[in-house]
Amino acid sequence: MIESIALILASTMRLATPLAFAAAGEYIAERAGMINISIEAMMLGGAFSAVWGATLTGSPVLGLVFGMLAGLLIGFIHANFSHRLTVNTYVVGLTLNLLVLGLTSFLLDVMDLSQAQVSKFAIPILSDLPLVGDALFNQRWPAYLLWILIPGIWYAMYRTRWGLNMRAIGENPSAVDATGIDVLKRQRFALLIVGVLSGLGGAYLSVGEVGLFNQNMTAARGYVVIAAVIFGGWSLKGTMIGCLVFGAADAMRLALPALGVTLNAQLLIASPYILAILAMVLFAKSNRAPGSYGRPFVRGVV
């Protein structure tokens, strides 16, 4: 029993890690008032580019860098279309999602990709802890970056002027604009951060956990990430708990048949999405949302 719990915990962590990277970025974007649906494209593009980069260079680490660059590129295109030009951000996001899905499927058919995986790193002593040792301290090494990344983002958002400005943009962009800050430029920058982190999340999924790329590998995980931020009530802590919950749902999906519990296969596959919707219904209080949540900033319009 203890063993199977430890197994489920370990698989929860493995499945939550890609979500956590992307959610850390999406958290910043949402606090700056944006709902960024192209996160799906960033993750999928990152996952593909990571395997592609690892095939080209022979190094999974460089693959991770490729993944981040792919995410950055998608973020750059999105940012310039929606927050420099004034194309609707959902139009751009959705088109990019379909573009990247088509492009990665196309390239997967055309290219020969090899397997590549970054190595595991077990932290001595700690990884021998019962129950949580394997889950927390025996992971692929990029997962440990989260221990630096998340406090870093918290510090940047709550203890620096930059973070204050970002949060203020989410609440009242016109007021921020009046102080002389270029709102759209800040939002573009936030989208680039989302791109890098989501690209890393996708790359972690492919060269981290799985070791190869499958068609539509991320399978709407990007949207689950957005749900995680909403679930978490737009707090960083809540967002990360949301990622763990959705990771656990995914882990249960894989573990339940092995534990002898038979549930309908389709229900299991749909469960993370159903859970995401239910979680938003139960926990999202719309009054906690940033003041200008999901509304594009137009100068002079209040």
Added chain:
Amino acid sequence: MSDTATRPAPPAPPKSTGVAVTTAIWWRRALPMAALYAVSLGIALTLAALLVMMTGASPWSAVEALYEGSLASPAAIGLSLDKAAPLLIVALGTCIAARAGLFNIGQEGQLLIGAAVFTTIALFMPGPGPLVLIVALIGGALGGAFWAGIAAVLYFWRGIPVVITTLLLVYISAQVVFYSVSQSWWLQEHLPTGGVMAPQSDLLPEDRWLPHFGEYPGLNFASTIVIALVLTVIVTVMLRRSTWGFRLRMLGMNRSAARRAGVSALVFGGTALLLSGAFAGFAGAAMVGGGNHRMQPGISENSGWDGLLVALVARENPVLAVPVAIFFGMLRAGGGFLASTGVPRYIVDVVTAILVLAVVFPPAFRLYQRQIATRRQAKALAAATSGAAA
């Protein structure tokens, strides 16, 4: 300091001395825009050609294959129309929701649910064929509306963004549909021999198919495209000429002004969302009734997503959606012929998406240029006034 000295002279108003001058002005405005479109589409097509060249095939052979599959024969033209019809129907619904300022992007899911409801009614309901067909089509539309309604309820009740719920519901609907065709009590195929059953439904009885025009070697197509065109006229008139359409636009353009004028976001926005879902559901129903004649999990072939893109390219204008849908339908019909050239059919998805970006870019870029120009003028003006004051 006088105003006249510092302010740059306003541009002289165009002299309207005749048609020739007006035409000239029109050209001066239209030409840069046309050039922008040309450049933007050119870049898009170049990228597509480069991708095709990666596979070792020549772009020209890919174009030939696309032409072969979409226009070369009367049958191919019919196929293009069949592929265009559901896209157009989905796009019409999207136009309605977009007018109300709501962004339903879950048409793919609403379409699948509509198709499943249609098949269920058409297989199980007793009665004369045409009656069952009509009931089933309405049922499909209601199914789609119900699926969009979930998102509408969550939005107006809990304030959850429509964008996210509709997207997540797409992935749930795919599983619902797969479940329906893998359960023998629901839609799964019944083989007389009792052999291995594929996850798909029985073939519909022939009297429950949508009417079909023409025979195979010649021009032949399902009546879906006719229905789609009729719907286009209705939607256009309703949006442009009816009070309902006006209120919808008001809601989309300025929510608080609409509220003060007595236009309820709940009633009008909710209806618009339900309608867009109903159109998508109807498109799914028509795809089963007019095309495959049986439910399969992969039936939509991304029609929901692409229908949405059609609406975006057409700038949410139902009339413009017709040629765009037909063009996208041609791409889809031609995509089937690409296999012979060794180019993966995913290229069609890539080209479709790149085209969307290429089409939305020019107007947005012109607007941006104008903003920059205004800002520069304002800066120059400020510098001039402060200089004069000093």
